Amino acid sequence: MKDLDTDTLGGLAQQIFDGVRALSRDTAGVSRPAFSSVETETLAWLADFARQNGLHVTEDAGRNLLFSLPQDANATRWTLIGSHVDSVPMGGNYDGLAGVAAGLIVLIRAARSGRRFRKPVKCIAMRGEESAWFGACYLGSKMLTGQLPADELAATHKGDDRPLSAHLQDLGIDTAPLAAHLPICDLSRIDEYLELHIEQGPLLVERDIPAAVVSGIRGNFRHRKIRCIGQAGHSGAVPRAYRHDPVLAFAELMHRLDSTWSHLQQTGDDLVLTSGIVGTDPASHAIARIPDELMFSLDIRSQDAEVLNQMRRYLRAQMDDISRSRGVRFDTGSEVAVAPALMDATIIAGLQDAMQQATGDTFTMASGGGHDAAIFAQAGIPAGMVFVRNRNGSHNPDEAMEIDDFLVGTAVLSTYLEEAP
Template identity: 60%
Template structure:
């Protein structure tokens, strides 16, 4: 192919990717950004759009037992073992259009490029568009990948939807999924059939922006433990009439707890450890709260993440100890509700090295970094599947309408994966 032809092909791919992102955006617009709820009609419509796109391009499509869309070159449709590339199509409420979708569309673009060029990958490739990764809708995260690997728990299946209160199990069944195997912990996809799992994702922090790099390879993913709604219960009273010694103020008790966790966070980071602590939801009862009323309860979320399992274990113990101590000091009680936890995941060094080499071959300086956010790749890695990720530069973080990935950077990340998959390509 001449240099001119290569340039025209690259421009056409750039335009095609932009059009796919735009189409998905239009299908899932909300008051701000996009909303693609897990196991919703909107999520299903996006999968149907991707299926029609793939079929029109001459690709093979199928739905797996979790009603995730799987796409491939026709020659690889029946492959018993394969490299799996993909991500999730759902979003947080009023989030951005690239979180998750970029990984799916990157896989689709790899297939479309191979189809257009008449090329084969070194090993059979399947691209997966997964449902239900975000925790925003039910509490549990990585729902589809956990179901595929047989590790979606009964407690997670019982989690209620934030809107209608119906269980995750009910919503999955409503999406056409046969639930008996999932309830029994039977994997919907054999880990041994997946040669490798590769996921492209927008970076959710500022490192690539700061270093002016379009993409990087991910070395590991933080694990976490989360409580969707911890309730601290005290005693209501008049703000001017109850002296401090007689107060049972749950808001001040929660403040004590978060302050002590923050102090532990600072200490661990100062010693070179890895930890982040977040309480993203805090509220008193909207029906009874008032400026002049000591609240009787406060609900708040807690999300604690680290790449070190020992740090996570230590923070769980610290949380329990501090809640017990503050309960005694403030005369309140804490109820944590159900726990959602995911172990940290190390990416496969051989896949990381291979992607780094591919990055260099296409003219980009290799860069390797850790992921602060969690991803489906962690579930596959912890199930024994050699896994790795490619991060793409993205301004303004993620989980918000202002995600600002550039298509040029996206295509650079896609080309890293394509070059890696093509290494030693079959005739």
């Protein structure tokens, strides 16, 4: 039994990335809109590539593609491995696509080397994960698992204002099961779901580690528009004791939240928080004016549901305290929340062992971004993930995954999936 060398596997991977990039170039980076003709052309290219390399290809009810070894085409149960092919507008080429490419490389490696999987393996190339086009994320995996809310089926496209249901019907997808919240695949046939993805933060780069096992996907609660309401005044005429300054109230709140974040991190709890939108009203703000209102967003994430609940209570208590001391008022607006999704403990242990075998070391971390793996986990399917080192973040044209790191990630998956040599 002869394994393929890394040059051969790397060449196949590069062929995938270059071929798909050529189909979806934009003014900057790539654009593969969810449920678009570009996404369809990408899937067609991947189908041709898979067939040329001896794989069986079929399409499911959501117009996603499934790849397998020919002998596993009619398997009754399987491990599902893959990711999505759509991208954000003018995004990077690896977010999502790397997971599909990994599944294809795992299958081709097994086919050409004569290795056998412990159980049948199928790779899925999914549509519609990014929220940029319809304002909701994980649409493809929610459709597969029967978790698509009615408001998301009715969500309109940012370009043409037509609902998602109309775009699906254009592709020949039956929307009746979706409206009834029914899975459009037989979930009982999927033993587990695995996904390779580029890391979207700097941890692996900073620690000089090529890949990692993912322990869980952080849930979050978000307030898109919190208003801190104070009282306008002249910057030179109002003494400190008589000010109702929303800017200083916001600053104090963020300082308290940051201090609590530091404390929780030091005690071993998982937490990240961000205020990505901050500002006073540009129509009325001025250098010599105490603003009457400041608006900000808040995004708080953790793998631990209890930590999220603790932060909810803490946020409200601190807002109430600052309101009393500074004479302001906080209006949080509505909350949008997503539950954390822990990866399956048995799969985590298996991937850690596979990483140890493949690389001589192991590293495990949380995912700050959301992924299709969370949707499968929430549907009751054991799920696991592998991250690959990637510079410059994601959702931008400067994603910089190295093929050598990608091959480390695929080696971890192959070692986990294949029978011991």
